[in-house]
Amino acid sequence: METRVFTENTAENIEAAAAIIRAGGLLGIPTETVYGLGANALNADAVLHIFEAKGRPQDNPLIIHVPDETWLERYCHDVPETAYTLAAAFWPGPLTMILPRKPIVPLRTTGGLETVGVRCPNHPVTLAVIQAAGVPVAAPSGNLSGRPSPTSASDMLEDMDGRIDAIFDGGPSGVGVESSVIDLTVTPPRLLRAGGLPLEALQSILGEVIVDKCITEPVAPGEKPKAPGMKYRHYAPKAPVTVICGGAAASAAYIRAHAQPGDGVICFSEFAASFPAQRVHDLGPVDNKLAQAQRVFDALRTFDATDVPRIFAQCPDEAGLGLAVANRLKKAAGFDVVTV
Secondary structure (H helix, E strand, O other): OOOEEEOOOOHHHHHHHHHHHHOOOOEEEOOOOOOEEEEEOOOHHHHHHHHHHHOOOOOOOOEEEOOOHHHHHHHEOOOOHHHHHHHHHHOOOOEEEEEEEOOOOOHHHHOOOOEEEEEOOOOHHHHHHHHHHOOOEEOOEOOOOOOOOOOOHHHHHHHHOOOOOEEEOOOOOOOOOOOEEEEOOOOOOEEEEOOOOOHHHHHHHHOOOEEOHHHOOOOOOOOOOOOOOOOOOOOOOOOOEEEEEOOHHHHHHHHHHHOOOOOEEEEEHHHHHHOOOOEEEEEEOOOOHHHHHHHHHHHHHHHHHOOOOOEEEEOOOOOOOHHHHHHHHHHHOOOOEEEO
16 A cells, blocks of 8 residues: 655644544554554454554554543543543653553453553644544554664654555654553552653652563563563664663773674763764763653664664663663663673
8 A cells, every 4th residue: 555644734634644543544643752553442453454564463462542531431441540640640641551441442452451551642643633533543653563663754654654554744752762651450550661751750649669570671481461562572673782781981881892893882972982983873961861762762773774783782770761761772682781
């Protein structure tokens, strides 16, 4: 098929995009986190096409996107008051809440689970499309399964051209990593994916939050994922990645000692000039976690256009957005991590 690109936020384009969703088609949608591959979350056949277009395992659950918290009761039961408190504080925004699903949400959408992830994205285009379509939009990241997530329409078109009906170009993603996923069906709540809302912000509302081991280590074989990004290798460029954790100066020194000429290096701005024989991608300053989140997928994706045989990456500390950036780098590396 020919993939259409909507470039202007007009009423005509919003309605055309919404019509694709209502008809069971696939639409690339912009959000503040990354671009998503959207379909009618209540249409099991449309959802199946998401998995087919991405080459995504069908036990990997999808998040449904809604325009506001009033839609929670439509698709979830036993919604705790905590969910509304979180929505009031952080929606629209990069927060997904895991809640018990109602039967109206197909098991294909939830990866066979009796729970469903719900979020309200902070992007005017996608909010308008959902409202116009009148249905929740299921949308994983808009990349081929396993590849780095797209943070621009051009990134998504690179992977999805000819596979989907259209992409709505809403500009570059402002956050750069996917939403944080919090499971509200357990006590205390459990963070299943580190993302654009820092753990500290969740703790300010919820108090104790358990950080699932999948954020810092591989999921055990046979374990069923409760949220996107838990089980499978994600965000990976073609070249193997090694992540170096520890102090910034020490990790830079390790890379200088081990990287060969022509290797790729993802490093903090302060060390970008330290690798004259390597291909360097600047991750941003050591203390600027937002810049790192905005650049991490671009760094991983950019190297695919080169012939680097190996990539070394400096890893930020895990405060704030650093937890999400570190998780994405480690998953891209298949948890090939060196601590110095």
